[in-house]
Amino acid sequence: MSIMPLRMAEIVSKATIRDVARTAGVSVGSVSRALNGGKNVSVRVARDVAAAAEKLGYQPDFQARSLRTRTTGMVGCLVSDVANPLYASIVQAAEARLREAGLLMVVANTANDPARERAMVAAFRGRRLDGMLVAPGSDENDRAWRELAAGGAPVVILDRDVPHEEDRPWPAVLVDHREGARTATRYLIGLGHRRIALLTPGARMRPGRERIAGFKAAFAEADIDPTGALVCLQESSMDFAQGDALALLRRSQRPTAIIALGTRILAGALRAARDLGLSVPRDLSVISVGDTDLAAVHTPAITALRWSLEDVGRAAAELLLQRLRGTGEGQSRALLPVDLVLRESCVPPTAK
Amino acid sequence: MSIMPLRMAEIVSKATIRDVARTAGVSVGSVSRALNGGKNVSVRVARDVAAAAEKLGYQPDFQARSLRTRTTGMVGCLVSDVANPLYASIVQAAEARLREAGLLMVVANTANDPARERAMVAAFRGRRLDGMLVAPGSDENDRAWRELAAGGAPVVILDRDVPHEEDRPWPAVLVDHREGARTATRYLIGLGHRRIALLTPGARMRPGRERIAGFKAAFAEADIDPTGALVCLQESSMDFAQGDALALLRRSQRPTAIIALGTRILAGALRAARDLGLSVPRDLSVISVGDTDLAAVHTPAITALRWSLEDVGRAAAELLLQRLRGTGEGQSRALLPVDLVLRESCVPPTAK
DNA sequence: TTGAAAGCGCTAACAT
DNA sequence: ATGTTAGCGCTTTCAA
Numbered sequence: 001m002s003i004m005p006l007r008m009a010e011i012v013s014k015a016t017i018r019d020v021a022r023t024a025g026v027s028v029g030s031v032s033r034a035l036n037g038g039k040n041v042s043v044r045v046a047r048d049v050a051a052a053a054e055k056l057g058y059q060p061d062f063q064a065r066s067l068r069t070r071t072t073g074m075v076g077c078l079v080s081d082v083a084n085p086l087y088a089s090i091v092q093a094a095e096a097r098l099r100e101a102g103l104l105m106v107v108a109n110t111a112n113d114p115a116r117e118r119a120m121v122a123a124f125r126g127r128r129l130d131g132m133l134v135a136p137g138s139d140e141n142d143r144a145w146r147e148l149a150a151g152g153a154p155v156v157i158l159d160r161d162v163p164h165e166e167d168r169p170w171p172a173v174l175v176d177h178r179e180g181a182r183t184a185t186r187y188l189i190g191l192g193h194r195r196i197a198l199l200t201p202g203a204r205m206r207p208g209r210e211r212i213a214g215f216k217a218a219f220a221e222a223d224i225d226p227t228g229a230l231v232c233l234q235e236s237s238m239d240f241a242q243g244d245a246l247a248l249l250r251r252s253q254r255p256t257a258i259i260a261l262g263t264r265i266l267a268g269a270l271r272a273a274r275d276l277g278l279s280v281p282r283d284l285s286v287i288s289v290g291d292t293d294l295a296a297v298h299t300p301a302i303t304a305l306r307w308s309l310e311d312v313g314r315a316a317a318e319l320l321l322q323r324l325r326g327t328g329e330g331q332s333r334a335l336l337p338v339d340l341v342l343r344e345s346c347v348p349p350t351a352k
Numbered sequence: 353m354s355i356m357p358l359r360m361a362e363i364v365s366k367a368t369i370r371d372v373a374r375t376a377g378v379s380v381g382s383v384s385r386a387l388n389g390g391k392n393v394s395v396r397v398a399r400d401v402a403a404a405a406e407k408l409g410y411q412p413d414f415q416a417r418s419l420r421t422r423t424t425g426m427v428g429c430l431v432s433d434v435a436n437p438l439y440a441s442i443v444q445a446a447e448a449r450l451r452e453a454g455l456l457m458v459v460a461n462t463a464n465d466p467a468r469e470r471a472m473v474a475a476f477r478g479r480r481l482d483g484m485l486v487a488p489g490s491d492e493n494d495r496a497w498r499e500l501a502a503g504g505a506p507v508v509i510l511d512r513d514v515p516h517e518e519d520r521p522w523p524a525v526l527v528d529h530r531e532g533a534r535t536a537t538r539y540l541i542g543l544g545h546r547r548i549a550l551l552t553p554g555a556r557m558r559p560g561r562e563r564i565a566g567f568k569a570a571f572a573e574a575d576i577d578p579t580g581a582l583v584c585l586q587e588s589s590m591d592f593a594q595g596d597a598l599a600l601l602r603r604s605q606r607p608t609a610i611i612a613l614g615t616r617i618l619a620g621a622l623r624a625a626r627d628l629g630l631s632v633p634r635d636l637s638v639i640s641v642g643d644t645d646l647a648a649v650h651t652p653a654i655t656a657l658r659w660s661l662e663d664v665g666r667a668a669a670e671l672l673l674q675r676l677r678g679t680g681e682g683q684s685r686a687l688l689p690v691d692l693v694l695r696e697s698c699v700p701p702t703a704k
Numbered sequence: 705t706t707g708a709a710a711g712c713g714c715t716a717a718c719a720t
Numbered sequence: 721a722t723g724t725t726a727g728c729g730c731t732t733t734c735a736a
Contacts, residue, residue: 082447388715419728
């Protein structure tokens with residue numbers, strides 16, 4: 001078709017360290033030293049090398065360097081789905097911190113598929129990534145985690161409990177979902193609620209397990225009849241949630257309050273309430289686990305449990321950087337707090 | 353917890369291709385051939401090599417391979433913010449397609465900062481990534497795009513107009529925002545609306561520009577007084593949007609319909625309407641540009657313009673793969689459609 | 705302080 | 721079909 005100025009082709013031609021050496025009139029070794037450590041280089045050489053590099057538009061080849069140094073300047077990030085706002089924010093924050101440190105981040109989605117998890121762990125190993133941030137789709141995938149450990153590269157786990165060797169827990173960033181759920185439940189109990197439903201996508205992973213534990217703990221410590229504590233497991237799809245919520249709210253002894261985990265379940269619950277003509281909060285108090293746009297903007301605004309996804313990502317990156325630098329084996333696990341954001345969706349249950 | 357065998361340390365020791373060769377009793381060349389092409393290898397050698405590789409737990413070193421083949425099996429993805437649901441879904445879909453093809457994806461957030469864009473383009477080049485998916489934060493960053501072109505690696509642009517050389521437009525995946533906005537506006541005009549406000553975060557980038565153009569086109573073709581077409585530029589923060597929307601709705605001649613771009617602006621507009629006691633859709637019709645959870649779940653459900661972010665990501669990956677394989681310079685630009693999802697938030701304006 | 709040279713692990717050209 | 725060998729671009733001893 002059309003012709004592109006040929007200058008471009010020249011620019012493309014990559015100058016190597018040898019070219020720089022020749023241009024500067026020194027040896028490749030000197031160029032390497034000048035460009036890197038700066039140790040044992042005379043000012044004259046430093047100047048000439050810098051000039052030559054500039055002139056040639058020299059850009060070192062990380063691939064080649066990696067082969068020698070055995071570091072790639074890249075870390076992997078393995079999550080089930082970066083499109084999930086939960087992970088998206090974590091990934092974003094982690095990338096920001098890693099970039100500051102000069103590292104690139106490789107992401108891969110596993111869709112919670114164990115086979116894919118293993119494949120990606122292998123791919124990361126093969127690429128010799130310097131480290132990994134991992135949020136397993138399930139805590140059981142022994143083969144993958146063994147591979148992971150065998151890789152030798154530092155790993156930080158994101159809000160999961162992965163089986164580990166005796167007294168050698170994985171470095172991890174955890175969120176205190178248990179305490180969060182307990183606070184929320186305690187709050188509802190304090191308002192006078194006795195029949196409270198916890199709608200959760202499952203107890204397969206740490207967050208769900210911890211929340212259920214916190215939920216039950218609140219009932220236990222209040223020393224009230226725990227039969228009102230309804231734990232409802234369900235798929236996280238909105239339609240499912242809506243159906244389940246409908247069934248739940250149609251019961252003769254329907255709950256007076258709902259704790260909904262995640263945007264889609266919250267949406268399903270709100271729709272179900274609407275469909276049944278139940279008014280929030282008059283007929284039904286609602287707490288969202290996770291402070292999403294929907295919770296904040298809904299009318300009435302929904303009281304929500306909130307924790308900082310940015311902090312999770314940043315802390316994970318920080319932990320990983322620590323390991324990569326080998327500085328202080330110190331703190332290897334972080335536990336982040338969860339807050340209850342009070343809004344308009346919770347009131348005492350109407351006498352009945 | 354569980355106990356993991358200590359043999360782990362042994363597994364870490366990485367076997368090289370030489371080890372495999374020695375174990376299999378063949379030359380390194382044969383091993384390479386056996387493991388890769390499979391061309392010119394006897395069954396015996398193939399078998400022995402496979403056995404040896406298996407036995408040693410051999411994993412080829414991509415770094416070293418890259419140095420020879422000049423390909424890294426990785427592509428870069430440059431967006432302003434992966435935590436933005438818009439980009440998150442695109443990234444997700446693109447990664448899925450690329451992984452199928454055996455490629456890893458490196459992501460970087462630019463926060464729309466031109467300096468960072470340049471830095472990341474340079475970093476990607478230095479790492480010799482095979483290709484790049486890029487959504488520039490602004491169309492003007494000439495130096496970065498020149499660098500990009502000079503890199504020689506295939507690039508696909510995501511929904512942006514990046515200046516290009518004469519008749520050599522960048523390969524790109526574009527969304528037909530113009531037609532979408534036109535359809536939405538036409539729909540409102542058809543319902544009888546004459547004062548319609550378009551709340552947009554700006555015209556700096558292609559999507560905003562195209563939408564404004566479509567909006568205006570609808571008025572032009574309807575041959576009605578275009579003074580009712582209110583284009584309101586604003587920051588995309590919700591608070592700003594809410595303030596601006598408030599001011600807008602307080603006007604004596606307030607618009608009877610609003611087209612809101614993005615979740616945050618939609619949220620701001622809905623809040624503003626609520627604060628003023630305006631009922632949607634009775635007092636104010638609303639169309640959301642972008643079909644978010646909020647739009648779908650809100651009561652009343654918000655009519656929305658929708659396009660497939662997954663398609664954007666997938667198409668971009670596909671285009672890039674085409675280039676990487678050098679197969680068919682064929683189609684290098686894709687234009688994706690936008691649909692209007694009719695819901696409950698638009699009715700004819702009440703006579704006044 | 706500098707240069708020469710030996711690889712890092714792999715692929716591909718060449719020779720057999 | 722197989723083995724041998726020369727690098728890919730860089731870092732890093734080791735001498736000088």
